[in-house]
Amino acid sequence: MPELSNTAIADALEELGDLYELDGAIVHRVLAYRSAAKAVREAPVSVAALAREGRAVEVAGIGKTLQEKILALLDTGTIPAAERLRAKFPPGLIAITHLPGIGPKRARLLHSELGIDSPEALREAALGEHLRTVRGLGPKLEASVLVALDAGGGRPPQRAASRILLPRALEVGEMLLAGLREISGDGAQVELAGSLRRQADSVKDIDLIATTTRPTTLARSLARLEEIESVSSAGKSGARARTHSGLSVDLRIARPAQLGNLMQHFTGSGAHNAALREAAVRRGLHVSEYGILDDATGITHTCASEQGVYECLGLAYIEPELREDRGELEAARSADGLPRLIALDDIRGDLHSHTIASDGHNTIEEMGLAARERGYEYLAITDHSASHGFGNDVSPEQLGRQIELIREANERVAGIELLAGSEVNILPDGSLDYEDQLLGELDWVIASVHTSFGMGEQKMTERMIAAIEHPLVRAIGHPTGRLIERRAPYAVDLDAVFAAAARTGTMLEINGNPDRRDLSDVNARAAARAGVKIVIDSDAHRVATLENMRWGIATARRAWLGSDDVGRSQFARADVIDLGGAFVAPGFVDSHIHLTATGLTLTGLYLRHATSRGHCLQLIGDYAAARPGQAIWGHGWDDSSWPEDTPPTTAAAMAVSS
Numbered sequence: 001m002p003e004l005s006n007t008a009i010a011d012a013l014e015e016l017g018d019l020y021e022l023d024g025a026i027v028h029r030v031l032a033y034r035s036a037a038k039a040v041r042e043a044p045v046s047v048a049a050l051a052r053e054g055r056a057v058e059v060a061g062i063g064k065t066l067q068e069k070i071l072a073l074l075d076t077g078t079i080p081a082a083e084r085l086r087a088k089f090p091p092g093l094i095a096i097t098h099l100p101g102i103g104p105k106r107a108r109l110l111h112s113e114l115g116i117d118s119p120e121a122l123r124e125a126a127l128g129e130h131l132r133t134v135r136g137l138g139p140k141l142e143a144s145v146l147v148a149l150d151a152g153g154g155r156p157p158q159r160a161a162s163r164i165l166l167p168r169a170l171e172v173g174e175m176l177l178a179g180l181r182e183i184s185g186d187g188a189q190v191e192l193a194g195s196l197r198r199q200a201d202s203v204k205d206i207d208l209i210a211t212t213t214r215p216t217t218l219a220r221s222l223a224r225l226e227e228i229e230s231v232s233s234a235g236k237s238g239a240r241a242r243t244h245s246g247l248s249v250d251l252r253i254a255r256p257a258q259l260g261n262l263m264q265h266f267t268g269s270g271a272h273n274a275a276l277r278e279a280a281v282r283r284g285l286h287v288s289e290y291g292i293l294d295d296a297t298g299i300t301h302t303c304a305s306e307q308g309v310y311e312c313l314g315l316a317y318i319e320p321e322l323r324e325d326r327g328e329l330e331a332a333r334s335a336d337g338l339p340r341l342i343a344l345d346d347i348r349g350d351l352h353s354h355t356i357a358s359d360g361h362n363t364i365e366e367m368g369l370a371a372r373e374r375g376y377e378y379l380a381i382t383d384h385s386a387s388h389g390f391g392n393d394v395s396p397e398q399l400g401r402q403i404e405l406i407r408e409a410n411e412r413v414a415g416i417e418l419l420a421g422s423e424v425n426i427l428p429d430g431s432l433d434y435e436d437q438l439l440g441e442l443d444w445v446i447a448s449v450h451t452s453f454g455m456g457e458q459k460m461t462e463r464m465i466a467a468i469e470h471p472l473v474r475a476i477g478h479p480t481g482r483l484i485e486r487r488a489p490y491a492v493d494l495d496a497v498f499a500a501a502a503r504t505g506t507m508l509e510i511n512g513n514p515d516r517r518d519l520s521d522v523n524a525r526a527a528a529r530a531g532v533k534i535v536i537d538s539d540a541h542r543v544a545t546l547e548n549m550r551w552g553i554a555t556a557r558r559a560w561l562g563s564d565d566v567g568r569s570q571f572a573r574a575d576v577i578d579l580g581g582a583f584v585a586p587g588f589v590d591s592h593i594h595l596t597a598t599g600l601t602l603t604g605l606y607l608r609h610a611t612s613r614g615h616c617l618q619l620i621g622d623y624a625a626a627r628p629g630q631a632i633w634g635h636g637w638d639d640s641s642w643p644e645d646t647p648p649t650t651a652a653a654m655a656v657s658s
């Protein structure tokens with residue numbers, strides 16, 4: 001008999017948590033079962049197999065007791081504690097807990113107060129308007145309960161996640177790649193395709209493409225990988241399987257001469273391929289996963305590389321992230337239509353990070369060292385402001401101290417500039433959490449909405465525009481508040497937000513947290529087209545999540561953001577301008593990622609009011625003159641708002657400062 005899947009074990013643990021809650025268990029016990037269920041559901045390998053070896057405790061959130069419960073479940077098909085609890089409550093009561101708006105806690109209340117023990121009894125009580133006699137319940141619940149019961153509610157919910165966030169799926173995909181490459185040895189090629197390769201927000205399945213001289217052997221070897229739960233078919237053209245974490249896997253095998261066709265076809269998206277096929281037909285060409293059939297000659301061309309496929313169709317190569325049928329085919333037909341997309345290497349620093357001063361897990365110095373390790377030139381420390389509401393936050397007095405700590409750390413940590421910043425809350429009326437005077441002491445202010453999401457579009461738009469127009473706000477964090485697969489964006493008029501941001505030079509963020517990726521690809525592209533400067537950052541809450549920059553870059557690439565359309569290509573040699581120790585400008589920043597754009601306030605130097613390069617130089621000169629012998633750290637200036645497009649020379653800057 002096959003072992004239980006991770007999903008089945010997770011469902012059992014989840015049910016046990018519900019039963020304990022129904023039984024009135026203390027809340028952290030209930031939560032422990034729920035988080036264990038989540039960890040099991042997402043585990044890349046078989047938890048049943050781990051438990052058999054006594055190693056299920058290696059999964060986060062699973063201790064010895066839980067491991068025993070899992071073993072009991074594997075051996076007997078049930079968990080004794082769950083059996084006991086099930087016997088204690090009428091089965092109808094358990095059914096009620098699955099109704100939306102009820103849950104175990106309310107079911108318990110309904111049972112003890114009104115003696116309700118089944119969906120039928122609940123319906124009667126709702127119809128008789130008895131629910132409202134219980135404290136905390138009202139007519140609204142009566143109405144929603146009736147709707148849910150009429151819709152056939154009361155069955156256990158389908159808990160399996162339908163889509164998985166990119167990082168987790170990519171981790172599994174890369175394990176499969178490594179495993180298959182190892183098994184197949186030399187000569188075989190295995191690659192990722194599908195939405196994983198397009199770096200989408202979330203994915204439903206893993207597409208693998210391989211070429212080998214022994215296809216059947218390779219297809220069968222998929223079953224031997226420890227991430228694979230079951231294989232439903234395997235033959236010389238490929239295999240279908242399912243991972244322990246619930247992802248379906250499609251492995252397709254081709255001859256090396258067809259690799260390009262297969263990669264192109266299975267990287268998608270469906271919309272991109274449909275548009276591609278339609279355009280090809282007009283040229284007398286038929287595109288499929290096997291090749292390109294030429295009507296005129298009757299010959300099918302196969303391509304070893306994707307470049308070959310696009311070339312054959314008269315198109316420039318299209319990066320996977322752009323293959324969404326969002327204008328990429330038209331662009332690929334014109335000589336210089338496709339952007340050179342931004343890459344991780346283009347990033348020079350990170351302007352959104354947290355430390356133990358708010359809800360982060362590392363110190364300023366630890367974050368600074370880790371950022372330096374990544375090759376960054378600067379890192380802004382932006383802890384949460386006072387009304388954040390998630391626990392730890394930074395009061396105005398503490399912020400003063402925090403600025404000092406950042407300055408001190410900056411002295412100690414060589415080779416990187418640590419900027420004193422804040423992620424300041426945008427209050428419901430659009431005002432900020434700190435007084436302007438205090439904000440004025442910071443190098444970098446990013447403002448975000450963290451509360452009152454449901455306020456309505458007009459109010460929310462006014463709220464955000466007020467923050468955008470605040471002269472000390474340099475960027476808006478996670479501008480729509482969405483959580484991928486979990487929370488919709490709040491209602492806000494983005495066109496109005498983009499217009500305000502473009503007008504004031506306030507940057508909008510692509511937050512790299514893989515749950516957020518906010519702005520989204522579509523929105524970031526619209527913002528950039530509206531003239532908004534985009535800042536890509538990690539929102540790291542610990543050293544390890546500085547890595548989130550990667551998902552921000554993925555979104556930026558899907559948003560067509562490049563570094564050849566603005567900025568850098570025009571200032572190719574503007575990287576470092578050493579003004580004899582008076583002013584060091586580490587660069588005109590990358591394209592849309594104008595980290596510095598219209599003049600960052602750095603080390604007290606406020607350049608945003610400068611109206612021209614000359615004016616800017618004047619301000620720098622005045623500042624330098626007041627601080628003889630002192631290095632001033634700053635960035636370059638923005639090309640879009642000023643007419644001159646060459647950087648100032650050392651001599652020019654020296655001339656103003658002397």
Ligand SMILES: [Zn+2]
Pocket residue numbers: 423448450477478
């Ligand atoms: Zn935030």
Ligand SMILES: [Zn+2]
Pocket residue numbers: 352353354423539
């Ligand atoms: Zn943050």
